[in-house]
Amino acid sequence: MATLHRLLGESASQIVTHGQARRTRYAARRPVRGEWADWPLYEIDATGRAHSRARLTPLASQGSSCPGLAEAGWPVPPESRDGWWEGLPYPLHDMRPQGYIGRQIARAEHQALGIGADPDRWSDDDVLIALSRIGSDLSGSFILGDEALARWQQHSLTPPEPHPAPTLAAHYVQLAEQALTSGVPGSSAAGEFPKFCALRDAPVARTPHVLVKFSGADGSPTVQRWADLLVCEHLALNWAGTLTGVEAARSRLLQAQGRTFLEVERFDRHGWLGRSPLVSLGTLDAALLGSGRSDWPDLATRLMAAGWLAPDALAPIQRLWWFGKLIANSDMHTGNLSFRPRPTLTLQLAPAYDMLPMLYAPLPGGELPARTFQPPLPLPPQRDTWHHACQAAQGFWAEAARDSRISQAFRQQCHAHHSTLQRLAERV
Known part of the structure; x- marks a missing residue:
């Protein structure tokens, strides 16, 4: 034991130690791209002030050290309560570039970063490099590394002006063209809306930061269906917000030059600079449960049983x-x-977000096949929850059936679904 302590003392700069007494553990640092460094983890609060939260250190041969997340309010699995993580700490997982915008970022920056163009194939080291260099405006409230924080500080000193309302639609047309030019070919055909981030001037909004999805402009049946779905998403978010205990992202629609734009206010942003933390259910499952399941109520029940989800959150999720x-x-x-x-x-x-009737999305080739909507029925213990949701769903289908921004053919389908739910509600 004395020899071990002597060796640890001689290599103190390369050793990470966490835990007390019998829980004490040691690990060797691991260089990233030849550099023996660790990264400070900062958090921006709702008022726009930066705070130091933790330090992240890569470990040999894999994994990382990052104590302090529990003190920042994050549920931590037992094996990580002393600061040890098998890979990167899970609150960073949703920060990595992903989706349409994430792939845009990767394609634009990968050569300068020295990593691959496909963010889905990035290693943990690739993610660390990307987050610490260009991660000043990602999902949630964390910023990793001094370089990324310096970018945010510079931005906070001279923030860009939000675009004024009178010319906003024309501005969105320009941003859509730019997104398509630099975006990922075929994304919308593959079932993903192209999108961009924007700043817009809206006096009653909680933040100028918005995410904007948009349709094509050629008037084809496929493009019309995507436009119908964007209108439906706006209506669905409004109706989701009527469910007891559920808040929905605030949205609005704009139409210009044949395109339909769905503007969704970012709920992880507050005012100009404020932010709030955010983590997806998928990341929570992978980090805390490991079930690999997709049923929201089932996963919420498991999180509640483990003490990580407050009991009053389960019913709104259901x-x-x-x-x-x-x-x-x-x-x-x-x-x-x-x-x-x-x-x-x-x-x-x-x-709530991304809530829309995706059953009717075009196939990857653009086809619009006939679909059969079979509303699921509840088990007896689920009956009250089902009726509560069904009332809001009827409201959604009825409003969609009247909305002139939706094509006549799809409005007829919405009307039929409203009638179907009415009949079911009388029997359940």
Whole structure:
């Protein structure tokens, strides 16, 4: 033991130590690109002030050290309570570039960063490099590394002006063209809306930061269907917000030069500079449960049983889940439900988003096949929750059936689904 302590003392600069007494563990640092460095982890609060939260150190031969996340309000699995992580700490997982915008960032920056163009194939070291160099405006409230924080500080001193309302639609047309030019070919055909981030001037908004999805402009049946779905998403978010205990992302629609734009206010941003933390259900499952399941209520029940989700959050998740099923949302994966950590080390449900009847999305080739919508029925213990969600779903289908921004053919389908739910509600 004395020899071990002597060796540890001689190599103190390359050793990380956590835990006390019998829980004490040691690990060797690992260089990233030949540099023996660790990264400070900063957090921007809701007022726009930066705070030091932790330090992240890569370890040999894999994994990392990052103590202090529990003190910042994040639920921490037992094996990580002393600061040890098998890979990167899970609160960083949703920060990595992903989706349409993430792939745009990767394609634009990968050569300068010295990493691959496909962010889905990045290693943990690739993610560290990307987050620490260009990660000043990612999902949630964390910023990793001094270089990324310096970018944010510079931006905070001279923030760009939000675009004024009178010319906003024309501005969105320009941003859409830019997004398509630098974006990922075929994304919308493959079932993903192209999108861009923007700043817009809206006096009653909580923040100028928005995410904007948009349709094509050629008037084809495929493009019309995507436009119909964007209108439906706006209506569905409004109706989801009527569910007890559910808040929904604030959205609005604009149309210009043949395109439909869905503007969604970012709920991880507050005012100009403020931010709030955010984590997806999929990331929570991988880090805390490891179930690999996709059923929102089932995963929420497991999180609650483990003490990571407050009991009063379960019923709203169940209502939102049934609402999605009753509006034909066939894409309710675990990346489409998110949470905010609270000081009590429990999770708070974040506003609903990406809620729309994806059953009717065009196929990758653009075809619009006939679809059969079969609304699911509840088991007896689920009946009250089902009826609550069904009332909101009926409201959604009825409003969609009247909305002139939706094509006549799809409005007729919406009317039929409203009638179907009416009949079911009388029998269930």
